[in-house]
Amino acid sequence: MHWLAIHLPKLPLEVYPGALASSLPLAVGLDPGGEPILLCNASAQGRGVRPGLAAGAARALAADLRILLRRPEAERAALERLAAWCIRFTPQVSLAPPAGLVLDVAASLRLFGGGEAIRAAVETGVMGLGYGCTCCLAPTAGGALILAEQGQGGVIAGRAALRSALAALPVSALDLDRRGRDDLAAMGLRRLADLLRLPRAGLAARLGPGLVRQLGRLLGDEPDPRPAFAPPDGYAGQLELPAEVPDAGGLVFACRRLVEELCGYLLGRQAGVQRLEWRLSHADLPDTAFVLGASTPGRDPAVWLALLRERLGRLTLPAPVRALTLMARDVRPLLPGPLDLLPELAQTIAPDSGLLDRLRARLGEGAVRGLQALPDHRPERAWRWCLPGEAGLWQGRADRPLWLLPEPRPLDVRGQRPWYGGPLDLGTERERIETGWWDGLEVARDYFVATTDGGARLWIYRDRHGRRGWFLHGVFG
Amino acid sequence: MSLEQLLAGRPDLWRGRATPAAVPAGVPTGYPALDAALSWGGWPPASLTEILDARPEGTLGLVLPALVRLSQGPRWLLLVDPPLPPFAPALAARGLDLTRLVVVAAGGDAAWAAEQGLRSGACSAVVIWGAGAAWRLVALRRLQIAAQTGGALALLFRGEAQARNPSPAALRLWVRPLAAGLEVEVIKQRGGRLGRSLRLPWA
Numbered sequence: 001m002h003w004l005a006i007h008l009p010k011l012p013l014e015v016y017p018g019a020l021a022s023s024l025p026l027a028v029g030l031d032p033g034g035e036p037i038l039l040c041n042a043s044a045q046g047r048g049v050r051p052g053l054a055a056g057a058a059r060a061l062a063a064d065l066r067i068l069l070r071r072p073e074a075e076r077a078a079l080e081r082l083a084a085w086c087i088r089f090t091p092q093v094s095l096a097p098p099a100g101l102v103l104d105v106a107a108s109l110r111l112f113g114g115g116e117a118i119r120a121a122v123e124t125g126v127m128g129l130g131y132g133c134t135c136c137l138a139p140t141a142g143g144a145l146i147l148a149e150q151g152q153g154g155v156i157a158g159r160a161a162l163r164s165a166l167a168a169l170p171v172s173a174l175d176l177d178r179r180g181r182d183d184l185a186a187m188g189l190r191r192l193a194d195l196l197r198l199p200r201a202g203l204a205a206r207l208g209p210g211l212v213r214q215l216g217r218l219l220g221d222e223p224d225p226r227p228a229f230a231p232p233d234g235y236a237g238q239l240e241l242p243a244e245v246p247d248a249g250g251l252v253f254a255c256r257r258l259v260e261e262l263c264g265y266l267l268g269r270q271a272g273v274q275r276l277e278w279r280l281s282h283a284d285l286p287d288t289a290f291v292l293g294a295s296t297p298g299r300d301p302a303v304w305l306a307l308l309r310e311r312l313g314r315l316t317l318p319a320p321v322r323a324l325t326l327m328a329r330d331v332r333p334l335l336p337g338p339l340d341l342l343p344e345l346a347q348t349i350a351p352d353s354g355l356l357d358r359l360r361a362r363l364g365e366g367a368v369r370g371l372q373a374l375p376d377h378r379p380e381r382a383w384r385w386c387l388p389g390e391a392g393l394w395q396g397r398a399d400r401p402l403w404l405l406p407e408p409r410p411l412d413v414r415g416q417r418p419w420y421g422g423p424l425d426l427g428t429e430r431e432r433i434e435t436g437w438w439d440g441l442e443v444a445r446d447y448f449v450a451t452t453d454g455g456a457r458l459w460i461y462r463d464r465h466g467r468r469g470w471f472l473h474g475v476f477g
Numbered sequence: 478m479s480l481e482q483l484l485a486g487r488p489d490l491w492r493g494r495a496t497p498a499a500v501p502a503g504v505p506t507g508y509p510a511l512d513a514a515l516s517w518g519g520w521p522p523a524s525l526t527e528i529l530d531a532r533p534e535g536t537l538g539l540v541l542p543a544l545v546r547l548s549q550g551p552r553w554l555l556l557v558d559p560p561l562p563p564f565a566p567a568l569a570a571r572g573l574d575l576t577r578l579v580v581v582a583a584g585g586d587a588a589w590a591a592e593q594g595l596r597s598g599a600c601s602a603v604v605i606w607g608a609g610a611a612w613r614l615v616a617l618r619r620l621q622i623a624a625q626t627g628g629a630l631a632l633l634f635r636g637e638a639q640a641r642n643p644s645p646a647a648l649r650l651w652v653r654p655l656a657a658g659l660e661v662e663v664i665k666q667r668g669g670r671l672g673r674s675l676r677l678p679w680a
Contacts, residue, residue, distance in 0.1 A: 355553070355597040359581055359590055367582040371575050373565040383565035388553070388579040396569030402537045404564040455654035456532065474564060477537035 002106035005144035010132045011099040013039050015074040018242025025062045028070050083229040085261055087268025094226035102141045115155045138162050140220040146173050167193035235262050235328040244320035248312040258326040263301040272297030272334035277327040282319040294357045297332045310361035377433050378443050401459040401474030408471035418470035424450035507542020508677045516669030524647035525621040525631040533560045533608050535634030536652050548574040552601040555594040556580045558587045559606050588616045595623035602630035618645045
């Protein structure tokens with residue numbers, strides 16, 4: 001009871017977005033001409049089309065039937081993405097193309113609370129990602145796969161139960177070539193039970209050693225090594241939308257599927273990302289691309305979706321969206337922080353980075369900034385914008401105003417004195433700042449703290465160059 | 478000499494001002510005279526305070542001592558839509574830890590940004606320069622509730638003309654500049670007395 005097989009019976013149709021639920025009769029065949037129908041949707045089934053039917057016969061039943069070409073590369077990509085997502089359950093995930101995955105869950109049973117619990121969790125998760133599936137947990141990988149392929153989900157507890165479950169399967173479930181199948185039919189063997197009853201040596205002599213080895217693997221008598229799937233370094237997911245989405249708000253739901261898939265992949269790799277690169281494809285305009293950033297690497301889908309919602313709320317689409325692409329390149333290991341023995345005593349409340357990410361997502365990257373004081377005599381160079389939380393280099397000066405104008409504002413002069421809605425009282429203190437000839441911002445100024453009639457205190461200066469004009473540069477608050 | 482001052486000089490007189498038992502301690506404003514006039518002994522904690530001021534840049538000096546004190550903690554100080562960039566050297570010289578300061582240019586989203594900051598619990602104070610925007614009563618109430626939820630100080634600067642409009646704020650002050658300081662009038666105070674006018678020197 002160690003192997004969990006996932007079979008995706010509808011994968012060839014599921015790689016076509018919206019095909020399963022479409023009201024038009026649709027079917028998939030390898031070749032639109034000759035190959036029999038592989039799969040068809042509910043609408044086609046309602047008209048009598050069945051898998052295995054020849055294309056001509058199917059068209060006779062439903063004249064408007066569209067036969068889609070099979071897309072093996074898209075199926076493979078979907079299978080790999082699903083494998084990357086499954087790594088959350090066990091590191092030993094193997095692909096069983098064309099439409100299966102096998103998970104070695106021996107070491108995970110206890111963590112997830114037993115066989116049925118893990119089987120149900122996988123099944124719910126895969127269905128949540130939008131795939132129909134059958135999941136079977138059995139003592140051997142081959143046995144689990146063949147049962148799942150035959151639509152028999154559930155948990156097979158022991159070797160004996162596996163043997164009886166396999167015995168009921170038709171021989172067509174085995175991986176045989178056409179000749180082998182004909183031979184079995186000619187010998188009157190229809191079920192696996194008939195095969196299992198026969199002596200192995202005679203079976204090998206008649207039908208070749210391959211079949212016997214296959215039976216041995218199914219029952220666990222022969223080793224069945226399976227290469228483990230290695231998840232890729234970065235994540236790239238694509239989703240074609242079943243219908244064009246005209247407004248950004250409607251995209252959130254579609255994006256959720258990609259975000260969930262990404263976060264499953266990250267969970268399996270014990271990693272997080274800081275930047276999500278999104279690309280929205282339109283019918284005939286260049287793609288709309290944007291980047292979603294967070295200040296710390298994360299893999300919580302709820303957090304990313306909240307950020308995405310804010311970002312999409314700010315987005316205006318030039319045209320309806322047909323497909324979504326999500327890329328995450330800078331995948332970094334995310335280690336859980338150390339836990340406190342007595343959490344209620346821990347006083348350090350780390351500033352919540354999620355708040356700043358939310359503000360950035362809605363207001364733009366440049367709208368959320370910190371301030372830094374720099375050691376320079378020139379007020380313009382004594383500060384700069386920085387990232388929130390970055391330490392400054394200077395303790396500052398107490399005789400400076402609380403507000404600095406971005407640009408010094410020229411003041412009127414009346415009767416030789418500066419004027420700002422009234423005459424200014426210059427006080428007695430004067431500070432000369434004359435520096436910066438070496439880096440292009442040369443200043444030569446005399447600063448005063450001026451008081452207006454109303455009591456407001458202003459920081460003004462007289463330029464010692466050129467026109468010797470008066471300027472307002474700061475306001476004491 | 479005003480009646481207020483006369484009465485204040487008579488400690489033997491019971492004046493019927495029942496101080497509620499459970500007034501939470503406020504954040505000291507840094508001005509002892511103002512602390513004494515407020516029933517919390519400082520800025521009302523986890524509540525909205527409105528400061529009405531004719532000048533668009535408001536009275537940063539009035540709230541700065543409290544911000545300096547709060548910047549020693551682990552939480553952010555959010556400045557939403559200041560009309561000018563605050564001058565970093567002056568703030569640093571007064572002891573404000575600039576690494577806790579976040580300046581947000583919210584544009585039309587000031588109410589949203591302020592509410593996010595207050596509600597998140599990640600901010601100890603959110604200062605909003607709201608003179609440019611029309612604040613509806615609902616928006617103010619949301620700020621008050623967000624401040625309660627997140628346990629943060631909400632300080633909102635608005636124009637003088639708003640004094641006549643109702644507000645859910647716990648405290649409303651009317652501030653006018655004087656030659657050597659500020660004149661502060663308490664025009665609303667939850668559970669406290671109104672009409673008190675104070676003169677504060679520059680800190």
